[in-house]
Amino acid sequence: xxxxxxxxxxxxxxxxxxxxxxxxxxxxxxxxxxxxxxxxxxxxxxxxxxxxxxxxxxxxxxxxxxxxxxxxxxxxxxxxxxxxxxxxxxxxxxxxxxxxxxxxxxxxxxxxxxxxxxxxxxxxxxxxxxxxxxxxxxxxxxxxxxxxxxxxxxxxxxxxxxxxxxxxxxxxxxxxxxxxxxxxxxxxxxxxxxxxxxxxxxxxxxxxxxxxxxxxxxxxxxxxxxxxxxxxxxxxxxxxxxxxxxxxxxxxxxxxxxxxxxxxxxxxxxxxxxxxxxxxxxxxxxxxxxxxxxxxxxxxxxxxxxxxxxxxxxxxxxxxxxxxxx
Amino acid sequence: xxxxxxxxxxxxxxxxxxxxxxxxxxxxxxxxxxxxxxxxxxxxxxxxxxxxxxxxxxxxxxxxxxxxxxxxxxxxxxxxxxxxxxxxxxxxxxxxxxxxxxxxxxxxxxxxxxxxxxxxxxxxxxxxxxxxxxxxxxxxxxxxxxxxxxxxxxxxxxxxxxxxxxxxxxxxxxxxxxxxxxxxxxxxxxxxxxxxxxxxxxxxxxxxxxxxxxxxxxxxxxxxxxxxxxxxxxxxxxxxxxxxxxxxxxxxxxxxxxxxxxxxxxxxxxxxxxxxxxxxxxxxxxxxxxxxxxxxxxxxxxxxxxxxxxxxxxxxxxxxxxxxx
Numbered sequence: 325x326x327x328x329x330x331x332x333x334x335x336x337x338x339x340x341x342x343x344x345x346x347x348x349x350x351x352x353x354x355x356x357x358x359x360x361x362x363x364x365x366x367x368x369x370x371x372x373x374x375x376x377x378x379x380x381x382x383x384x385x386x387x388x389x390x391x392x393x394x395x396x397x398x399x400x401x402x403x404x405x406x407x408x409x410x411x412x413x414x415x416x417x418x419x420x421x422x423x424x425x426x427x428x429x430x431x432x433x434x435x436x437x438x439x440x441x442x443x444x445x446x447x448x449x450x451x452x453x454x455x456x457x458x459x460x461x462x463x464x465x466x467x468x469x470x471x472x473x474x475x476x477x478x479x480x481x482x483x484x485x486x487x488x489x490x491x492x493x494x495x496x497x498x499x500x501x502x503x504x505x506x507x508x509x510x511x512x513x514x515x516x517x518x519x520x521x522x523x524x525x526x527x528x529x530x531x532x533x534x535x536x537x538x539x540x541x542x543x544x545x546x547x548x549x550x551x552x553x554x555x556x557x558x559x560x561x562x563x564x565x566x567x568x569x570x571x572x573x574x575x576x577x578x579x580x581x582x583x584x585x586x587x588x589x590x591x592x593x594x595x596x597x598x599x600x601x602x603x604x605x606x607x608x609x610x611x612x613x614x615x616x617x618x619x620x621x622x623x624x625x626x627x628x629x630x631x632x633x634x635x636x637x638x639x640x641x642x643x644x645x646x647x648x649x650x
Numbered sequence: 651x652x653x654x655x656x657x658x659x660x661x662x663x664x665x666x667x668x669x670x671x672x673x674x675x676x677x678x679x680x681x682x683x684x685x686x687x688x689x690x691x692x693x694x695x696x697x698x699x700x701x702x703x704x705x706x707x708x709x710x711x712x713x714x715x716x717x718x719x720x721x722x723x724x725x726x727x728x729x730x731x732x733x734x735x736x737x738x739x740x741x742x743x744x745x746x747x748x749x750x751x752x753x754x755x756x757x758x759x760x761x762x763x764x765x766x767x768x769x770x771x772x773x774x775x776x777x778x779x780x781x782x783x784x785x786x787x788x789x790x791x792x793x794x795x796x797x798x799x800x801x802x803x804x805x806x807x808x809x810x811x812x813x814x815x816x817x818x819x820x821x822x823x824x825x826x827x828x829x830x831x832x833x834x835x836x837x838x839x840x841x842x843x844x845x846x847x848x849x850x851x852x853x854x855x856x857x858x859x860x861x862x863x864x865x866x867x868x869x870x871x872x873x874x875x876x877x878x879x880x881x882x883x884x885x886x887x888x889x890x891x892x893x894x895x896x897x898x899x900x901x902x903x904x905x906x907x908x909x910x911x912x913x914x915x916x917x918x919x920x921x922x923x924x925x926x927x928x929x930x931x932x933x934x935x936x937x938x939x940x941x942x943x944x945x946x947x948x949x950x951x952x953x954x955x956x957x958x959x960x961x962x963x964x965x966x967x968x969x970x971x972x973x974x975x
Contacts, residue, residue: 469925587789
C-alpha cells in the first residue's frame with residue numbers, strides 16, 4: 325500500500341499549500357479590501373465575531389506574520405472558519421454544512437454517471453472507428469467547448485420555462501418540509517434532474533474522447549491481436565482484453581478532470597439557484613463576504629482531494645502493478 | 651505509479667520534429683486549416699467589427715424586441731442591440747484568452763525547464779508544487795482572487811487566470827526536457843562546453859516549440875471559458891462588454907423567463923464555436939508535436955491514430971494526460 329501512502333502524503337502537502345494560499349491571498353491584495361469590509365461591519369457584529377475576523381485576516385494586530393499564521397492554523401484545526409457576514413450570526417462552517425450535502429449529492433451521482441456513460445461510449449466509438457460514429461466526434465468536440473452554465477441556461481429555458489416539465493430553481497419545493505418522506509424525495513429528484521443533465525452532457529464528451537483514444541492505442545497492442553487470432557468473440561476481446569486495460573489511463577485522468585467538473589458545476593448551481601456550495605460561493609462573492617468565500621474555497625479543495633484519494637484507491641484495486649510495488 | 655504523475659515521459663528517440671518544419675506540416679493539416687479559419691473569423695470580427703455596429707451600450711425604445719432587420723439579434727431589456735454587444739464583446743474574450751495563455755506559457759516554461767535542469771530536491775519541490783496547483787480546482791481559486799480585486803480589468807483578470815492555467819503545460823515540458831537532455835546532440839553540446847543557458851535556449855526550447863504551441867492553443871480555450879464564467883458571476887468588471895457579461899446581464903434581467911433567447915443563445919454559441927476552432931487547431935498541431943503520437947505512428951497503427959486526436963479538451967486541457975502509466 326505504499327502507493328496509497330504516497331498519494332495521501334501528496335494530498336496532505338496539497339491541502340497545506342491551499343491553506344497557506346488561503347492565508348496569504350487576503351493579506352497580499354492591493355487596496356486593503358478586507359479592511360474596507362472590516363470598517364463596514366465592525367459596529368454591527370458581536371465582539372467575539374469581530375475577534376474571529378481579526379484573527380482570520382490579521383487586522384488590528386501587532387502580531388508578526390508568522391504568529392498570525394500559526395494562530396490561523398490553530399483556528400482551522402479547531403474547525404473554526406469564522407463568522408459569515410451574509411448570514412450573520414451563522415458561522416461559516418454551519419453555512420457550508422447546510423449546503424455541502426446538496427453539492428456532494430448532486431456531483432457525486434453525476435460524476436459517476438458521466439464517467440460510466442462516457443467511458444462506455446468511448447469503447448463503442450473506438451470499436452466502430454471508420455464508420456458513421458466517427459462523424460459524432462466533431463459534435464463532442466463542440467459539446468465540450470460549450471460552457472456548462474450556458475448549457476444550463478438553454479436547458480432551463482426549454483424544459484423549465486417553455487415546456488414546464490421541471491421546476492425553475494431551488495433544491496426542493498418550498499411547500500415541503502425536509503424529511504424522509506416520499507413527496508420530499510420526489511421533489512428533490514425533480515429539482516435535481518435539469519442540473520444533473522446539464523453537467524452530464526457537458527462533461528461526458530471529455531470521458532468519451534479520452535476513452536476512445538486510449539482504446540484505439542490499446543486495440544493496436546499485440547495481445548489484442550493475439551486474442552483476435554485465437555478467435556475469441558468480439559465482445560470478449562473488446563471488454564475483457566482491451567477496455568480493461570484502457571480504463572486505467574482514463575481513470576488517471578479522473579483526478580485532473582474533477583477540478584474542472586467541480587468548477588463547471590459551481591456555475592451550474594448558480595443558473596439553477598441550486599442550494600449547493602456554488603450558489604453560496606456566488607452569494608459570498610456578491611456580498612464581499614470574505615470569511616465565507618475563503619471557507620468555501622478550502623472545503624472545495626478538501627472535497628476534491630478526498631475524491632481523488634477515492635479514485636486512487638480504486639486505481640490501486642484495479643492495477644496490480646501498484647500493489648506489487650508496495 | 652502515481653495517478654497524477656502518469657507522465658508523458660515516453661519520448662521516442664529520433665522522431666524530433668525539425669524546428670520550423672512543423673509549421674509547414676501543420677499548415678497542411680485539415681484540422682488546422684478549418685480551426686484557423688474559425689479563429690481568424692473571430693479575430694477579424696473582434697478587430698474590425700466594432701467599427702461597423704451601433705454603440706452596444708446605447709439604450710433604445712424597443713425592449714426585448716426579437717431579431718429583425720433593424721436589430722439582427724434583437725434587443726435587451728433596455729433596448730440595447732444584442733448584435734452590437736456580441737461583436738463588441740468578441741475582443742474581450744480573445745484578449746483575455748490569448749493574453750492569459752501567453753503568460754501561463756511563460757510560467758510553465760520556467761517551471762518545467764527549471765524542474766528538469768535543477769533535478770534532485772529542487773525537482774521534487776517544483777514538481778510537487780506544480781502537481782498540487784494542478785489538483786486544486788481553478789475556478790474557486792480564481793473567484794477568490796478576483797473577489798478581492800473588485801471590478802478588475804482585463805489585464806488583472808488575465809493574470810489571475812494565468813496563475814491557475816500553467817501547471818499542466820509545466821508537467822509536459824518537464825517530461826519532454828528530461829528526455830531531450832539525454833539525446834546525443836544535447837550531450838554533444840554539453841561536451842563541447844556550451845553553457846547551460848545556451849543549451850536551454852538553443853538546443854532544448856526550439857525543439858519544444860510545437861509542443862508549447864499545442865498547449866498554448868488549448869490553454870486559450872480554457873482561459874476563455876474561465877473568463878466567461880467569471881464575467882457571468884459578475885466578478886470583475888461588468889461594464890466591459892464580453893460574451894460573459896452579456897450572459898450576466900441576461901441572467902439578471904430575467905431574459906430566460908421572458909423568452910428572450912436571442913439575448914443569451916448567441917454568446918454561448920460564439921464561445922463554443924471559438925473553442926471548437928482552437929481545439930481543432932490543437933488537435934492538428936498535437937498530431938505533429940506530441941511525441942507519443944509520433945511514437946505510435948509506425949506500422950499498422952499509423953492510419954488509425956491519424957483518426958485519433960489524443961485530446962479530450964472537454965473535460966479540460968488536462969485530460970490529454972491520459973497516458974499509460
